[in-house]
Amino acid sequence: MVPDRSTPTSAPASAGLAMISTMLLWASAFVVIRWVAPYLSPGPLALVRLAFGTATLSVLFVVRRRRVPTGRSLVLAVAYGVAWFAGYTVLLNWAEHHLDAGTAAMLVNVAPILIALLAGLFLGEGLPRPLFLGMGIALGGVVLIGFATGGGDNDLLGLVLGLASALLYTAGMLIQKIVLRSVDALALTWTGCTAGLLATLPFVGQTVQQIATAPISATIGAAFLGVGPTAIGFSLWAYAQTRIPTGQLAAGSLIIPAIALVMSAIVLHELPPVAAIIGGALCLTGVAISRVRRSPRIRPTPPDLR
Numbered sequence: 001m002v003p004d005r006s007t008p009t010s011a012p013a014s015a016g017l018a019m020i021s022t023m024l025l026w027a028s029a030f031v032v033i034r035w036v037a038p039y040l041s042p043g044p045l046a047l048v049r050l051a052f053g054t055a056t057l058s059v060l061f062v063v064r065r066r067r068v069p070t071g072r073s074l075v076l077a078v079a080y081g082v083a084w085f086a087g088y089t090v091l092l093n094w095a096e097h098h099l100d101a102g103t104a105a106m107l108v109n110v111a112p113i114l115i116a117l118l119a120g121l122f123l124g125e126g127l128p129r130p131l132f133l134g135m136g137i138a139l140g141g142v143v144l145i146g147f148a149t150g151g152g153d154n155d156l157l158g159l160v161l162g163l164a165s166a167l168l169y170t171a172g173m174l175i176q177k178i179v180l181r182s183v184d185a186l187a188l189t190w191t192g193c194t195a196g197l198l199a200t201l202p203f204v205g206q207t208v209q210q211i212a213t214a215p216i217s218a219t220i221g222a223a224f225l226g227v228g229p230t231a232i233g234f235s236l237w238a239y240a241q242t243r244i245p246t247g248q249l250a251a252g253s254l255i256i257p258a259i260a261l262v263m264s265a266i267v268l269h270e271l272p273p274v275a276a277i278i279g280g281a282l283c284l285t286g287v288a289i290s291r292v293r294r295s296p297r298i299r300p301t302p303p304d305l306r
Contacts, residue, residue: 015243018236025236027259029229030101031267033093036221039214042093043203045222048211050085050197052226057190057235066187069179076179077191084172085196085230091165098158103272105260106280107145107162110138112253112287114170122174130289138286144279148272177241185238193230257284 036045069077096104113135120127146159172192179188211219257280265271272280 012243015240018240019244022233022237022240023253023256024259025229025233026253027105027256028263029225029233030096030105030260031263032221032225032229033096034101034104034264034268034270036218036225037093037097039218040210040222041206042090042097043200044207044210045093045225046086046089047197047200047203047207048219048222049089049225049230050193050200052223053085053230053234054190054193054197054226056227056231057186057193060186060231060235061190064186066184066190069183069187069191073179073183074191076175077183077188078195080172080175080179080188081192081195082199083168083175085193085234086199088165088168088172089196090200091161091168095158095161095165098155099162100270100272101264101268102257102261102270103145103276103280104158104162104165105257106272106276106283107142107159108166108169109253109257110142110163110283110287111166111169111173113138114166115173118170118174119177134286134289136286137289138283141279141282141284141286144282145276146279148275148279173241176238180238180242185242186235189231189234189238193234 033045040048068074092104092108095107099107113131116131117127117135120131142159142163146156176188176192261271261277271277
């Protein structure tokens with residue numbers, strides 16, 4: 001029987017480094033997706049990204065002699081890949097046709113609240129009272145973003161797509177957490193990425209047409225998404241998942257929107273509307289509050305009166 005390595009009592013420094021590296025890569029993904037959006041539509045961009053990601057992971061998979069999951073683990077790994085690699089990627093690409101990179105990053109990162117809630121219900125990580133307060137504050141932030149996204153580059157369709165992306169992010173991460181109890185991180189990531197690639201194959205014809213007319217920089221950007229945020233990022237995240245509790249790991253990802261905002265301002269020269277930034281700040285505040293844990297009360301030992 002394979003031991004459950006998914007929730008250790010302490011995390012090594014390598015797990016923290018893996019988490020930080022993933023955050024940087026995933027923050028850059030929001031900016032690159034927005035940059036490539038004028039040339040590649042959501043499905044083709046996902047297909048190219050996953051093709052490069054699968055190719056990179058396949059090399060690691062063979063060199064490190066990993067095995068494909070079997071039985072129930074394989075079924076869950078495929079579900080994880082379709083939800084996170086394919087579904088999340090396509091919806092996020094689509095959202096960034098309607099949202100700037102910073103707003104998209106803030107919306108997607110309401111996922112830690114959903115992850116904390118479901119991890120508490122199904123993975124035994126607890127349901128602290130601050131979670132519900134945080135959920136209410138984050139909901140207010142989402143509503144404010146909705147009012148701010150009434151026109152221009154940002155609109156309500158983008159809001160819906162961003163939240164749908166967060167839901168698939170949540171589903172993928174929780175399934176990943178379960179499968180990592182019995183499957184190696186690299187094997188799971190390769191299986192998930194391959195499943196995601198197969199799920200996006202219906203976009204092949206459209207991809208060939210768009211690649212032929214897109215500038216080479218767009219293809220390079222899609223390739224970076226596959227090698228960096230996908231192959232390397234997901235592998236590092238899966239590694240961190242085996243050594244850091246799910247709720248703690250999700251809460252740590254709060255830095256991603258801030259990094260994405262800075263990158264977007266520097267590279268794309270765009271920022272969300274002020275109201276959207278305030279709404280995003282409320283979302284992230286809600287997530288931070290939701291992760292507050294009360295210290296257990298220590299009752300004083302009654303004096304020995306004998």
